[in-house]
Amino acid sequence: MGSISEFLAMGGYAAYVWPAFGVAAVVLVGFVISTLRTLRARERALAAREGADHAETGGERTA
Amino acid sequence: MANLHKFANPTLFLRLSRALLPWCVGIAVVTMAVGLYLGLFVAPPDYQQGESVRIMYVHVPAAWMALFVYTLMAVASAVSLIWRHLLADLVAKAAAPLGAGFTLIALATGSLWGKPMWGTWWVWDARLTSVLILFFLYLGHIALTHAFDDPGRGARAAAILALVGFVNVPIIKFSVDWWNTLHQPASVLKLGGPAIHPTMLWPLLLMAVAFTFYFIALLFLRVRGEIAARKLRALQLARAAR
Numbered sequence: 001m002g003s004i005s006e007f008l009a010m011g012g013y014a015a016y017v018w019p020a021f022g023v024a025a026v027v028l029v030g031f032v033i034s035t036l037r038t039l040r041a042r043e044r045a046l047a048a049r050e051g052a053d054h055a056e057t058g059g060e061r062t063a
Numbered sequence: 064m065a066n067l068h069k070f071a072n073p074t075l076f077l078r079l080s081r082a083l084l085p086w087c088v089g090i091a092v093v094t095m096a097v098g099l100y101l102g103l104f105v106a107p108p109d110y111q112q113g114e115s116v117r118i119m120y121v122h123v124p125a126a127w128m129a130l131f132v133y134t135l136m137a138v139a140s141a142v143s144l145i146w147r148h149l150l151a152d153l154v155a156k157a158a159a160p161l162g163a164g165f166t167l168i169a170l171a172t173g174s175l176w177g178k179p180m181w182g183t184w185w186v187w188d189a190r191l192t193s194v195l196i197l198f199f200l201y202l203g204h205i206a207l208t209h210a211f212d213d214p215g216r217g218a219r220a221a222a223i224l225a226l227v228g229f230v231n232v233p234i235i236k237f238s239v240d241w242w243n244t245l246h247q248p249a250s251v252l253k254l255g256g257p258a259i260h261p262t263m264l265w266p267l268l269l270m271a272v273a274f275t276f277y278f279i280a281l282l283f284l285r286v287r288g289e290i291a292a293r294k295l296r297a298l299q300l301a302r303a304a305r
Binding site: 028 | 167281
């Protein structure tokens with residue numbers, strides 16, 4: 001146990017080292033989540049639009 | 064020229080990015096895992112800075128990416144302005160928030176490193192100030208991209224900002240040599256080879272590779288999202304015109 005708490009203490013710099021890694025993790029993970037969410041929402045909207053246009057024009061190709 | 068346009072074709076981009084995405088994710092995950100392990104457990108504490116030196120393993124790769132992403136945006140902006148290429152616009156638009164994110168990480172971790180080492184969270188010296196300006200250039204690019212109803216006009220305005228602002232990139236790189244600063248000079252990318260021990264250089268390089276492939280993977284996904292948004296917009300305009 002001693003070695004784990006020693007590791008977490010970071011030689012007295014825990015208050016600086018862990019927030020630094022934390023900030024990086026939050027930003028990097030946040031971009032993954034927001035990117036995937038936006039991509040899925042747009043692809044769903046596009047598929048719905050294409051489906052509706054297809055139905056309206058009776059299968060005729062639109063722009 | 065014909066070749067360049069072939070590669071900038073969205074259909075080809077979609078095919079290529081789909082094929083490369085799993086490799087980018089795999090490389091990013093593996094190098095980040097090994098880099099974190101080496102950086103946190105194997106690399107020794109610095110003889111002057113103690114354990115606080117481990118902040119370097121996120122701070123330096125993030126700062127490199129902040130410059131790399133901006134350089135990529137400047138190239139994409141030049142391509143966009145000269146050849147009016149849609150994909151170049153979408154790349155610049157998709158990259159800007161990621162670049163701002165890397166710059167934010169560099170600034171925040173630098174502050175967290177500066178407090179115990181320099182005794183201050185912030186100092187208005189050449190390196191820190193020029194990186195803060197880089198952050199504002201990214202924010203300005205994002206704002207300009209969204210400032211017009213016509214996405215083409217927004218992209219053009221943002222491209223001009225990206226090109227004009229590129230002058231800041233060499234200023235950041237050489238700021239530690241040109242001016243007196245608290246920030247230490249380059250220890251990896253310098254003439255005569257890296258002045259850093261391999262036990263510290265390896266985790267640093269692995270983290271840099273991880274950040275690079277993380278960025279490429281996310282850029283692929285975000286450009287895919289931008290292509291979908293443009294297609295949707297085109298369909299909506301066509302529908303409104305009917």
